[in-house]
Amino acid sequence: MSGRKRVVVFISGSGSNMEKLAEACEAPGFPAEIVAVISDKLDAAGLPKAKARGIATYALARKDYDSKQAHEAAMLGLLADLAPDFICLAGFMRLLSGDFIRAYEGRIINIHPSLLPLFPGLDTHQRALDAGMRIAGCSVHFVTEGMDEGPIIGQAAVPIMPGDTTDALAKRILTVEHRLYPAALRRLAEGEVRMENGRAVFTNRGIDGAEQILIAG
CATH class of the missing domain: 3.40.50.170 (Formyl transferase, N-terminal domain)
Structure with missing residues (x-):
């Protein structure tokens, strides 16, 4: 469907809310599509679930970066390529910095x-x-x-x-x-x-x- 909003979902664990968002996005007429799932944990159980639905997945572990700033810079760089309209945090267990939030102000939601x-x-x-x-x-x-x-x-x-x-x-x-x-x-x-x-x-x-x-x- 043309005109659907692009959504990236952030997870840290099982991704049950991510799955429900994906199910909704698969329904005819739903106004959004999930273009990627990003996790801060390499072994997040939600990653294979997203892959099984044909959704692109990325794991950017905090331990692989020297600082929180470097970790967020990598995530922001990835988001620049993905060009989401909205970001949904779904069990993402990491606080985002003010700089990160301001980059997508009014376009990040959380449950x-x-x-x-x-x-x-x-x-x-x-x-x-x-x-x-x-x-x-x-x-x-x-x-x-x-x-x-x-x-x-x-x-x-x-x-x-x-x-x-x-x-x-x-x-x-x-x-x-x-x-x-x-x-x-x-x-x-x-x-x-x-x-x-x-x-x-x-x-x-x-x-x-x-x-x-x-x-x-």
Whole structure:
């Protein structure tokens, strides 16, 4: 399809969200295509999954570079060749520098397993349980220099059940992550949301609550 937005996905691990994005992009009429998957780990389990779908893969391990700056310069050089419209972080476990983010300002999005601004960073599921939360969820947001602080594009919520473990909660949240991220990418690729002056701005085409907040029973 002509006019589809070019997307590069960054991963560090299994790539389950990457797979769901790829599935969405394979559907007729989806406004984006994944042109490459980049990992910061040579053995990331998501790399062969992407290859099996015919997606170009690249592994740029941090240990192979003298500094964070050199590592990011290599990634930016690769991105210059790939010419993505958007970058999707999908389990990419490395903080990007301000210089990197500014190079693609408003064009990098991330999925985080909490209802931001609650519980940014790591150990989100345990922190939600420790806080006595009754709901948990995930957020897709634009990436800015503050960790998990960027404007929110969409969120999905699930109940926390009595006796939940972190593993059980993580699995429940992952089911809605897999629905939310493709919906958010579609909205971005269709021009229905953009980042402007530090905020997520939606077009006047309206926001369908079913896409913006997904609640699993």
